[in-house]
């Protein structure tokens with residue numbers, strides 16, 4: 001086999017030679033071949049490796065090519081996390097890394113591959129790959145033992161027009177990165193070729209490289225071109241780019257350059273709307289909800305930072321957290337956060353034969369394709385935006401990474417744009433990115449329409465789920481009994497206060513399902529290396545030791561109860577597992593009991609042979625609500641409504657858990673009251689459903705109606721809602 005045709009034709013003496021030339025002592029290199037741990041130690045030692053691509057690419061997760069060094073020794077090079085490569089076709093990766101390309105690999109990691117055992121150079125941080133022009137002065141004196149030209153290296157255009165035409169072809173094939181590379185090559189030959197610059201701006205827009213897109217479009221504007229169509233395109237692209245970096249005042253200024261142009265002035269209108277959302281926190285939630293119903297949607301809205309700040313937690317625990325800067329009412333909007341990056345299974349449907357799974361040694365959890373894709377997506381965002389790199393550096397990345405830098409990050413003077421699409425504006429620290437994603441990523445599960453049909457959780461374990469990284473929400477610490485509730489509109493995270501807060505109180509979120517038994521919560525949270533000490537954990541820990549085991553056993557028994565009597569007895573025994581102590585009284589929440597009452601209510605419904613069953617069902621539903629903290633002030637089921645307030649609950653407290661299910665439960669209560677002719681009670685409980693929806697999700701009665709219309713129609717209580725709200 002020719003040494004140039006395949007990396008597997010490589011012999012060990014060549015490796016030793018090459019490693020020596022990389023500056024590694026001979027005995028070390030020889031040992032390293034026998035000893036993989038030693039090979040690991042050779043990582044990140046600060047060497048670079050000069051090589052030339054001599055084969056076409058293959059792609060599994062990484063892009064792999066065979067490379068030779070100037071002496072003609074050959075090895076495999078595996079490139080991970082390079083933008084646009086995870087789902088690229090072989091032709092595309094061949095064009096990105098064509099035969100003959102000269103590369104300098106910084107800090108090369110030489111390792112044995114897991115699969116075929118062939119040693120390879122692995123690059124995880126794509127900024128460690130430096131593309132070198134064959135004419136570079138850096139290569140003066142370098143002689144390639146196999147000849148100056150690699151056979152079968154593709155020819156390169158020599159005129160700006162040919163590069164432009166090639167770029168347009170790549171653009172039409174939706175190969176945005178390749179298109180931007182072609183336009184850049186053309187611009188190297190003629191920096192005044194404004195069509196190429198404008199085309200590159202559009203390719204950058206498609207890549208999400210908005211800072212560079214803006215710089216290119218503004219450079220074209222500065223060039224005072226006379227062509228009207230080009231000028232209009234430049235204005236349009238600059239407006240779009242500035243809008244996407246949330247610089248709404250700049251968008252308005254740019255759009256004003258073409259006041260007569262309808263499309264440009266639409267950018268100005270949208271920018272003014274976004275600026276208003278950003279400063280007031282007022283959104284049209286119904287249309288945001290509608291937008292969010294498309295798969296992998298990212299509604300077009302502004303970020304919002306409410307009355308909150310990130311600061312260090314007091315006491316012995318010197319971790320940072322998010323705190324309110326004034327008294328906040330239950331249900332107040334605290335944050336609206338678009339993701340830094342997000343990834344969805346639907347964006348990259350996997351090959352039928354592909355089984356993708358990665359294991360995260362930080363969280364000790366497996367992740368599927370979307371979790372892994374998020375790394376490449378974050379790399380792609382950082383590529384053009386150093387402020388995102390700064391944000392990543394300020395986020396907690398786990399105990400094995402350097403301490404995070406202070407947050408908020410100081411404002412950068414002016415963002416630098418890409419000079420070359422193959423060279424990111426900052427070094428990519430992949431280790432930190434992986435740490436940050438492990439410790440901070442969320443699973444955006446977009447709000448849907450309410451439904452009574454329950455989906456089984458059983459299959460969710462092996463199903464891929466969306467993954468997203470967010471800035472401000474990442475600074476929120478965890479509490480199983482959290483002070484704030486998050487909801488997703490598509491990929492946009494919206495956080496409301498789930499209880500009234502005093503100035504200086506901490507805004508906490510549930511990292512794991514707070515309704516799980518304590519032991520499971522502890523196990524899950526140990527991956528983050530802390531033990532939760534919230535009110536719910538304190539209460540659960542203060543319970544009798546055997547209580548949790550007994551509770552779980554009874555829950556299993558309850559699932560097979562067939563009569564109301566049996567179910568009532570089991571629920572009453574579950575209730576007895578909660579000792580009456582100060583911690584529980586402070587916490588006021590018993591999520592597992594809430595679930596048990598919910599099951600009891602369902603059994604009553606199923607049987608429903610007389611009015612007694614119906615009454616029991618309502619009572620069980622009310623108990624279920626109370627077990628998650630709702631204070632019911634009027635539990636009456638019949639007779640004259642005697643209370644002073646319109647609502648039968650105390651609106652100073654909302655549900656601690658099960659927020660959407662609580663709304664369903666209340667709609668069920670409405671249905672029963674309506675069916676037994678208790679019209680006033682039905683109306684008042686409908687107001688409770690809308691109130692819960694509003695404090696947890698926001699959007700007022702209109703959004704509640706929109707989300708729950710089909711449920712209310714199914715329950716034949718739509719007219720009650722129309723009457724009550």
Ligand SMILES: C[S@@+](CC[C@H](N)C(=O)[O-])C[C@H]1O[C@@H](n2cnc3c(N)ncnc32)[C@H](O)[C@@H]1O
Pocket residue numbers: 317319320321395396404439440474475476477478479528529530531532533
């Ligand atoms: C997403 S970060 C939260 C922000 C982080 N505290 C910071 O300083 O950037 C997650 C990390 O915060 C810490 N943390 C979160 N909730 C905590 C809690 N309830 N008690 C102690 N540490 C907590 C843990 O170190 C966890 O790995």
